[in-house]
Amino acid sequence: MSALLTVTALHAGYGTVPVLRGVSLYVNAGEIVAIVGANGAGKSTLLGAISGLLPPTGGTIMFRGADVTARPAHRGPASGMALVPEGGRLFPFLTVEDNLLLGGFTVADKAERLRRLNEVMETFPILGERRFQLAGKLSGGERQMCAVARAIMSRPALMMLDEPSVGLSPLMVERILAAVQTLVARIGLSVLLVEQNTVEALEVADRAYVLDHGNFVLDGPARTLAADPRVQQAYMGL
Amino acid sequence: MASFAGVLLAGVLLGGIYSLVAIGLNLIFGVIRVVNFAQGEFVMLGMYATVVAYTLLHLDPYLGMLLVFPLLFVFGMAVQRFILQPLQNEPMMQIFATFGMLMLLQNVVLAVTGGTAVSIRTPASGLTIAVGPLQVSVARVVALLAVTVVAVGLQWALHTTMTGKAVRAVAQDRRAARLMGIDVERTYMLTFGFGAGLAGVAGALLTPIFTLTPQIGGNFILPAFAVVVLGGLGSVWGAYIGGFLIGLTEALAGFYLDPALKQAVWFAIFILVLVVRPTGLFGVVGAEEVGLRVQE
Numbered sequence A: 001m002s003a004l005l006t007v008t009a010l011h012a013g014y015g016t017v018p019v020l021r022g023v024s025l026y027v028n029a030g031e032i033v034a035i036v037g038a039n040g041a042g043k044s045t046l047l048g049a050i051s052g053l054l055p056p057t058g059g060t061i062m063f064r065g066a067d068v069t070a071r072p073a074h075r076g077p078a079s080g081m082a083l084v085p086e087g088g089r090l091f092p093f094l095t096v097e098d099n100l101l102l103g104g105f106t107v108a109d110k111a112e113r114l115r116r117l118n119e120v121m122e123t124f125p126i127l128g129e130r131r132f133q134l135a136g137k138l139s140g141g142e143r144q145m146c147a148v149a150r151a152i153m154s155r156p157a158l159m160m161l162d163e164p165s166v167g168l169s170p171l172m173v174e175r176i177l178a179a180v181q182t183l184v185a186r187i188g189l190s191v192l193l194v195e196q197n198t199v200e201a202l203e204v205a206d207r208a209y210v211l212d213h214g215n216f217v218l219d220g221p222a223r224t225l226a227a228d229p230r231v232q233q234a235y236m237g238l
Numbered sequence B: 001m002a003s004f005a006g007v008l009l010a011g012v013l014l015g016g017i018y019s020l021v022a023i024g025l026n027l028i029f030g031v032i033r034v035v036n037f038a039q040g041e042f043v044m045l046g047m048y049a050t051v052v053a054y055t056l057l058h059l060d061p062y063l064g065m066l067l068v069f070p071l072l073f074v075f076g077m078a079v080q081r082f083i084l085q086p087l088q089n090e091p092m093m094q095i096f097a098t099f100g101m102l103m104l105l106q107n108v109v110l111a112v113t114g115g116t117a118v119s120i121r122t123p124a125s126g127l128t129i130a131v132g133p134l135q136v137s138v139a140r141v142v143a144l145l146a147v148t149v150v151a152v153g154l155q156w157a158l159h160t161t162m163t164g165k166a167v168r169a170v171a172q173d174r175r176a177a178r179l180m181g182i183d184v185e186r187t188y189m190l191t192f193g194f195g196a197g198l199a200g201v202a203g204a205l206l207t208p209i210f211t212l213t214p215q216i217g218g219n220f221i222l223p224a225f226a227v228v229v230l231g232g233l234g235s236v237w238g239a240y241i242g243g244f245l246i247g248l249t250e251a252l253a254g255f256y257l258d259p260a261l262k263q264a265v266w267f268a269i270f271i272l273v274l275v276v277r278p279t280g281l282f283g284v285v286g287a288e289e290v291g292l293r294v295q296e
């Protein structure tokens, strides 16, 4: 069986500055795969290239058996790919409800969109309480919840998360990652998780890749990497 | 007393006309972040199209609107697609481009018409109704009602329909909007088309009132800029209410000071607002509503 997502020898950068120098990875259905690495390693660039926000300069991206290399980002949700960008990037002057509804923008049937809205508000009760509040007024943790919930609205097969834990308390990080794990178990989602919080990321992930200066320097089962002294020293502060 | 009421009434009716032009301008600015200097020329094109429809097809301007709106809508979409979109990463160039369009459209129409003034007499042209002791132009009242319908309708659509929410999402964070599956370039085309279409509708509504010359756009664009700054960038209500404030100011200044000073008074207000409250009177729901955040 072929993987859900297969990235082969991907190159991407900004202007003439290369950032990714030929990275390859795969994500199987139902897997949580983590990508860890220092600031500026190219983690966000990688997710941008996969999602279509940043056209790659080389390599291929296959998703659900189709070549999606350099496909425009707005075609992602309908194909089953969702990205929760760094910081969530909610629409600050829209209500929580409108943010969630826009997550289901590509769902043509209004009744179905409302059904999913009620469902995510059941999964994340805090969002139900904040339903008519402007998204810009949410707390950091609520904002991440809302961003994850918004991505779920399109019923993705693959959800990519860019540093959901940034700026959150350890307790909030665990709650968000636990919510993601629950979703994976419940709706058969696959997750590509970018994290600087290596300890937490390796705890929830099945497999992981270590990105350094635009190259994967290590990869393997998350448990193996968590026990690797090189990873512990460089990324886990042990 | 009657004359004061008359001045107020004239100001409100004039304000309705300014709002009509400013709403399209502000929609385009709010979503695409382009100051469309050619918006007055779009109104001028709408007026000429109305006159042509009246002369050739004997269409009353109020019916001609149904033809002029789609015409300007398509024209606006083409302008966005073929002139502004290629300059998307160079905002300064976009502004120069709209200014260039202003000159181009004015001079092309000047060349085609030879610069002669045109006015048509429609059933609404000379018609007045009595409001107490005052005589009120029916065409101006129609324009006032129309702009109210447009403002309410647009506000409703932006807040209630999925397309409207998508337009606001694009205005606030176009990168995140793409991730929702929204085609940002298409949204820009629709928005610019709609803004141009509104300018066309304004032109049709103004044809029974004004004598038409190729330079008439300038009469509307200056007050429309003052309206937008006063009311708040990007806000529908800001443009609507700002129009009345500018209209009233002009009427009062014209009556108590000197009609020649009206532009000086607008710009005094313009600068004062910029200094005291840069986000406009409706700043909170205006400029910030469209999201004053760095894009991409």
Ligand SMILES: Nc1ncnc2c1ncn2[C@@H]1O[C@H](COP(=O)(O)OP(=O)(O)OP(=O)(O)O)[C@@H](O)[C@H]1O
Pocket: A014, A019, A037, A038, A039, A040, A041, A042, A043, A044, A045, A046, A196
């Ligand atoms: N829009 C941009 N234009 C130019 N260079 C950029 C841009 N975005 C990122 N870079 C550069 O590309 C490199 C990789 O950035 P990227 O955002 O992918 O790193 P990251 O691994 O996500 O880091 P962080 O953990 O801080 O989010 C960095 O050197 C960064 O300076």
Ligand SMILES: [Mg+2]
Pocket: A043, A044, A045, A086, A162, A163
């Ligand atoms: Mg990053």
